[in-house]
Amino acid sequence: MTIASKPAYQISGNQFIRGGWQGGRSQRRLTDTDPFTGQTLLEMGLASVADLDEAYEAAKTAQPEWSSLPATNRASLFETLAGLVETRGEEIISWLIRESGSTRLKANVEWQSTLNFIRNCASMPLQVEGRILTSYKPGEQSFVFREPLGVVGVISPWNFPLYLSMRSVVPAIALGNTVVLKPASDTAVSGGLLIAHLFEEAGFPPGTLNVVVGAGSEIGDAFVEHSVPSLISFTGSTEVGRNVGAIATGGKYLKRVALELGGNSPLVVLDDADVSIAAHAAVFGRFLHQGQICMSVNRVIIDRAHYPAFVEQVVERARGLKVGDPNDADTVIGPVINQAQLQGLLRKIENAKSSGCASLLAGKSDGLLLPPHVFGDVGVSHELAREETFGPLLPLLIADGEANALQMANASEYGLSSAVFTRDMARGLRFARGIVAGMTHINDITVDDQPNAPFGGEKNSGLGRFNDRYAMEEFTRSHWVTWQAGGHDYPF
Template sequence: MSHQQAPTAFSIQGHQYISGKWRPGQSSRRLDNRNPYNNDLLLDMPLASVRDLDDAYLAAQTAQVEWAAQHARQRVPLLENLACIIEERREEIIGWLIRESGSTRIKATIEWQSTLNLVRECAVMPMQVEGRILTSYKPGEQSFVFRDPLGVVGVISPWNFPLYLSMRSVVPALAVGNTVVLKPASDTAVTGGLLIAYLFEAAGFPAGTLNVVVGAGSEIGDAFVEHPVPSLISFTGSTDVGRNVGRIATGGKHIKRVALELGGNAPLVVLNDADVEVAAHAAVVGRFLHQGQICMSVNRVIVASSLYPAFVDLVVERVRKLKTGNPDESDTVIGPVVNHSQLSGLLRKIDEAQSAGLKPLCSGPAEGLLLPAHVFGNVKVNDALAREETFGPLLPLMVADNEAHALQLANASEYGLSSAVFTKDMARGLSFARGIVAGMTHINDITVDDQPNAPFGGEKNSGLGRFNGHYALEEFTRAHWITWQPGGHNYPF
């Protein structure tokens, strides 16, 4: 990146982005978008109505024909330009993530870098679409399989990693010839949607290729999924909402594909030969990054009984040093949770855990939306802290009698997104990892990882489909079988 003057910041208005134009939403409802740390007003805007949604899907449908007809080489420079703009606007993007989503500067920087890596990876994707030539069972026939764009993709993104988790669907979908309608979470309307529209507009993407509608789920959510135009709905969010998205997308009049990235209950397993200091450090980072508001976050730690006392001491020592406070300060580890509803749920879980007899090894009172780190010891498999995704700065520690028991505990969940295991023996680690029913397992590392060329997705109630690299290429295209005959068929009648 050249050392040039930073570009003038986008003047983000509270408008919908439809067919390359900015316009007010037509709903009677308004969005009051505030900084979760200090409650400063960031944006006040009229929300999108179903009519706005219809216009967005029509714009995407209209633009898709010409966009898909472009040669792949014409899309590459636009994606490269997008990457350059994201790099140039680093501090502006990070600033918005801190102000709107409560991201600490540490987390916001990680999210910016992950987004930049993703776009750079996708910049070559238009040239990577491959078909196949099949051997035909019919003499003289040529048999081909082409990968074609799906058409229009509807993307519903969450508030926790709003920029990255929106772009993870938007960018590859566009790269292979689809157009997109994006609906961000209301808590992160800017970083999950409007800011993205400004970035694409600045990069020169044609009108209608990306459309952003900011609307209430209760008003346009079902219509977004059941609309006749989109061929695929890419949803990232809770399992409960994801189930409803899946029902509507596949059970209505217009059946469509779904890509669902849902909840998690990631186990971090510490086997009896692990480096206990490394494992304890990883558990703290993997849980408390972004206040634990990550689907891959370490949701429970399963420790070999022989290492448990030392592990507890090391975790408690680290957690007590974590700074809770202003997310814009570089040494803050725990910033605010995203809203009061999220805080209320976390406080309820803490009260329920204590009522069930669990004692916090570390704790502290909430101040505003700031909730200090909480650690609970000797959590049992049937305790709510072990069964449920907490999505906050709460860390339950569990004891495993032996390796088989540890694997049993790791798989004792309805979820199967990410996981980790710590051991000094690579063969043992690989064997244990293969036994975990999850989409991702990391040996001697935290459960939080998402690389733009590696398959990201879960098993069981953690979702369907895979993101990133050629896995995303397959999700956002369809196989089209085409044959050619020279003529002269010998039909039976």
């Protein structure tokens, strides 16, 4: 990693609108804290609806000039942005650790993934393609152009705040749109204000990116139903995503939506799997970032023949995971994001114990630190298997054969990611294609997001696909244009 040779950004706690920094006009204030130490990182006035209106108008005003900028110029700005993300790597990683409770391992992964993503998107302005169609009318030429949508509204979550903001912001802007970004309040800096500083330093024109930090209860609905944005890109819970979709498609101003929502990713261990490899993957795929990942291994379905050996190896591995200061290089499990999240997880633990699930590994919480918990003999209808846990809890389910395992894997309202372990490639491919999900990985964890691969889910896990040419389709529109050399012989 290149260590920053320039002073760190001075995060003022202002909103970033039209290329300038200004105080939020809401009566509400945000206190942004470190979930591990409780230290206050930032205090700021939140955005009001008036601030939101100003941000959308700034984006609307800036968009025509931005989209008309030569593609090589836009690509050059993203190359500059990538250079800044690389140079300021340690500064970015430090914010991710302090603000989102990321362990140093996870923060490094998020920083590197963001850097790779920006580099991949830097050439996107040069990759936009249209089509020439054969016309049904004599003498006519028929074209299909890919046009920017205009203004895109982005709402990002707290768990991978930098990456999941950039995943929508970067391709949207690269393709000629302008953006208003609303980050999660828990990660206002690493999901929003830090990004604004990066775009500002990179030299993007004023209004290209605008960042408003505001309470969902005050500006959330207005953000979605506003007349300016043509698309709302939302990453977060299915419950909130449903409301976003309903407002965007059922309000006065119809608009597109890209929704990346909850997951309940199964990891399936078939009867010919290597148990040791599968057990290692299950522990890493569940407990990375305390299980606070939409693609996290949310449940493991094990063929009955492998269950005893699998339980033994999973519990042994999970017991050895270090819980503590996320800044320590060897810490695996840091704090969960906030007190409300912790209380929800503690309720699930007590419910699992009282409902007869076998407690195979447990431990007491300390502040917002929650050690790994493993539960065995979990039924397919139990809440641990049915719901997205979003924490360091791992439920183990028993399957009787391949058909039963597939049935259990699909027994969910979600369909984001999934995994299957087998020594037979043909069997793995057949099983993978039977899972109703946007992504399936054979002999690997459920957590993966590569900049050239389609990312997205099925069922209640969302709508649309991110990354590469798939994002190009989401963030642009088809525009059919015809040209006629002379007049037609119209019938009247």
